Amino acid sequence: MNSLSGTIPLSLGGLSELQEFMISSNNVSGSIPSNLSNASNLLQLQLDTNQISGLIPPELGMLSNLTVFFAWQNQLEGSIPSSLSSCTDLQALNLSHNSLTGSIPPGLFQLQSLAKLLLISNDISGSLPPEIGNCSSLVRLRLGNNRITGGIPREIGSLKRLNFLDLSSNRLSGTVPSEIGGCTELQMIDLSNNILQGHLPDSLSYVSGLQVLDASFNQFDGQIPASLGRLMSLNKLILSKNSLSGFIPSALGLCSSLQLLDLSSNELTGGIPMELGRIEALEIALNLSCNGLTGPIPPQMSALNKLSILDLSHNKLEGDLAPLAGLDNLVSLNISYNNFAVR
Incomplete structure (x- = not known):
């Protein structure tokens, strides 16, 4: 299949009738011409993957009818x-997936029709306004x-339609505002790889359709x-690499859709709740490693017969390994650095 190459061909004059300009996934180089602003009826501008x-x-701001602007996977800067x-x-x-710098213009959040804002993998700095x-x-x-x-603004709780929130791998600090519970349509929250601190807010429980919560690192x-x-819809809960303490809540056993539970590398104490053995959907991984867990492996854990990865290493667990005998689907088992008895 042939692809376009060269620069964006917009030295032509008559652009006023152009409504769609789409050159995605070609070999186009050069810069975005400023005279594209003459396409006053342009609705879609798709320049991605070039x-x-x-x-x-800045002249693109004159495109008052523009509904879609895609320029991801290029080499844009500034x-x-x-x-x-x-x-x-x-x-x-x-x-x-560009090299954009500077902060996010606050005016973008005044756009009342904006449904999707994706700025992943750039060099954007500043704070969330x-x-x-x-x-x-x-x-x-x-x-x-x-x-x-900076912090996550409490005003984020006003985003009643938001279903996908990815703030991962930034330098966000402070606490997660309780107002996030107001985003009741959220299905995915990724806050991983920041320097957030404080307690995880109880208000997360109001997000009843949440499927993924990643607050690791x-x-x-x-x-x-x-x-x-x-x-009840949660299928991935990842809280590894934090300083969480206290017992693992037995209530997590009520998360009947959970496929992956990673609580590793925290300061958790007490025993493994027997209620975790009731999560029939748990099939990807259960990782409780690098904590201060004590006591035996509950016999109820033998019911996790779909589980692929089990990591209980680097704890203070004891007793025997009989509850693991029926875990036929395991492809990885790590129980090193504990106090188990071998019989």
Whole structure:
């Protein structure tokens, strides 16, 4: 299959009737021409997966009818023009996988039609502005793998339609605001690889449709909220590499859809709750390693016959290994550095 090559062919004059300009997945290089702003009726601009470099022209803010702007997987640099906030009909903006710098223009969060904002894997810095709460139509917000600092604004709780929140691999600090429980449509929350601290808010239990919660590689402390047991749709709970303490809540056994549970590398104490053995869906992994867990393996764990990976290493567990005898699907078992008795 042939592909286009060369630069974006817009030295031509008559652009006023152009409504869609889509050159995705070709070998196009050069920069985005500023005279693209002459395409006053343009609805869709899709430049993704090319080798386009240079700056995003601020003149694109003149495209008042623009609904979709995709330029991900290119070599764009410089800051996101604040003039894009003048594209009042914009519904989807994806500038991921570039080399963009500077902060996110607060005006983008004033766009009342914006449903998807994806800026993954750039070099964006600055903080998340409180204006984030004004973008009431936002469904998908992905800002992972940047250098965003500061806290998560409490105004995020106003995003009632949000179902996908990715703030991973940034430099966010402070606590997770309890207002996040107001995002009741959330299905996925990824806060991993930041420097967030404090307690995980109980209000997460209000997000009844939550399927994935990843808060690993942070500085969270305190106990794991027992209220997470209300999340009947949760299938991945990843809280590893924090400073969580106290007992593992037995209420987690109520998370009947859970396929992966990773609580490793914390400061958890007490025994393994027998209720974990009731999670029939648990098939990907159960990782409780590198904690301070004590006592025997509950006999109820023998019911986890779908489980592929079990890691109980680096604890203070004791007793025998009889409960593991029926785990026929295990492909990885690590029980090293404990006090088990071999008979």
